[in-house]
Amino acid sequence: MSSTTAAAEKLLLQMVDDYTAREIAPEDMPMDAAGDFPAGFMQKLTDTGFLGLMLPQEFGGAGFGPEVTATALNHIARGNASTAVTLEGHFKTIDQILKFGTPALQQQLLPSANDRIFAFSMTEASGGSNPMGISSTATREGDHWVITGDKIMITNGGLAQVYCVLVKTAPQELSVFVVDQDMPGFSFGKREDFIGLRGTPVGEIVMDHIVVDDDHLLGKLGDGGMIGDSAHDDARILMGAVLTGIMEHDLKIATDYAKERKAGDKPLTELQVTHRKVADIAMRKETTKLLYQRAAQLKAAGQPYSEEAAMAKAHGSRSAVSAGDDTLQILAGYGYSREYPVEHLIRDARAMEIAEGTVEKMRSAIATAEFSK
């Protein structure tokens, strides 16, 4: 890494920490309570240039690489995991357009990614982890494609303005098209009322005969499964980073409390039971951090990173739920109270045992990769 790159990354993380402390972290508890982000919050995030953090400079972005992008989300998640996940959904979608979009499509869409949120949608009522179970279709009519279907549980669904959608272009053929909320036939549906990551909008889009040209196809016909896997891989690195941030938040709460609280006449810091819990939280946090950083390094180096990304998310999500549980136990009644953030950190972490592929699916992917060696 050049000294200029290192200096720029240091300055970026300094800005991210400053912005998180002043603007993002204070909204964490209110966002969880309201199930939404406050008015003006997303606009300020946009105005401060966060949406273009990893977008190449030729499209008006900052062009930061995979490693520091993941680290930035790690730092944001220390104060507010929902905001970090909103950015994760946006960044993974940009990544797919960069990987699979034609130069013309990139030029058409990506400059607006500095101001508009992008989303990647695969799940339907008839299929989540099983992409072949989806019902949405794109059918050829003359020179155009006509897209019809209903996508649910989309990270940033309802907030995003541009969507990559997985559809069937033949009974056994999956493809990805890019649609825009301004296109005729596009509408928003139900917004989910999830128990965690409540500041991240998750919702439904309805596509009723949306007409697009060939240039809105991502990759080639039949590439849908591969592009979906790629989107999952990129998302899983960033989720490992978010989970690390959640555990760093847990660790700070647990250690701050243990330093002040006494059990009888002994500070909690002198009790072996506290040592064990704090050590476990710290080890889970550190191993998840190493995993996501390893996956991001491989990605930056142009090497395969699918297995490592799956490890980061599978290990990180269970670890963060356990870390939250240990933190809650250290704080006891205060940990169980909604007045403190511990219980919502558990709910936030729990989402990532499901989103971007269940942990069960992660383990299958990891095991399959190991069998093939």
Place this chain on the structure above:
Amino acid sequence: MKIVVCIKQVPETNDVTIDPVTHNLDRRGLAGVMNPFDKNAVEQALQLKDTDSDAEVVLLSMGPDDYAESLREGMAMGADAGVLLSDRAFAGADTLATGYVIAQAIKQIGDVDLVLFGRQAVDADTGQVGPIVAEFLHQPQITYAASLRLSGANEVTAERLLEDTKQTLVATLPAVVSVRSELNTPRYPTPRNIQLSFAKPLTIWHHDDLDLDDSRLGQAGSPTIVTKVYAPEPVKRELTPLTGTPTEAASQLIKALKTRQLI
């Protein structure tokens, strides 16, 4: 219009130590950040630039090479260029010797219309360098500005906020102004501007790059002598509880005050 903003890099922590020989703050090895008050000065300069596309904002700092980080941060906020004054000969300078070198650098930058400072640095808290620079430059100065605007082709108007007084002052340009944090909320450097800031010029001037009188430099050129730095010992007071009914307690209090000849 050319605006120079003088900024200082200060330790990120309050946990600083005192050099046992010089009795000055020992900043070695501490991570540094831009002095928070200086960000208000940078923001003010950038707001003037926002309304005048021909305006140029140059950041100026004095210190070791790693002070370039704060200059770069200010350039990522939007400043056009940075100048760092770095030389062993400048080390150990008090506010007078610092002000002298900064004033000489401002003369060398040339054609500067407005020099801005933050109210004071949070590490040494003197607030002296701005006024000293104004004196060396023989320019009008306004300190503690809580608002600042160009009020004519060749003048600025500032509202000076003191403890219990507000003054409205007008100064002809060129002038030196130090600003309070009430003036504005500094902007964040955007990720893209952070990257682009590395293409902006950052110049390091050493001793031989400036026209300097060596007798005014560094510790030898500093008339300030710090003889001792210490934290005051907490005063231990004896407490005498007042007992009994309120009337009895009041009697005890009056008696105690009379005994000490306080009433």
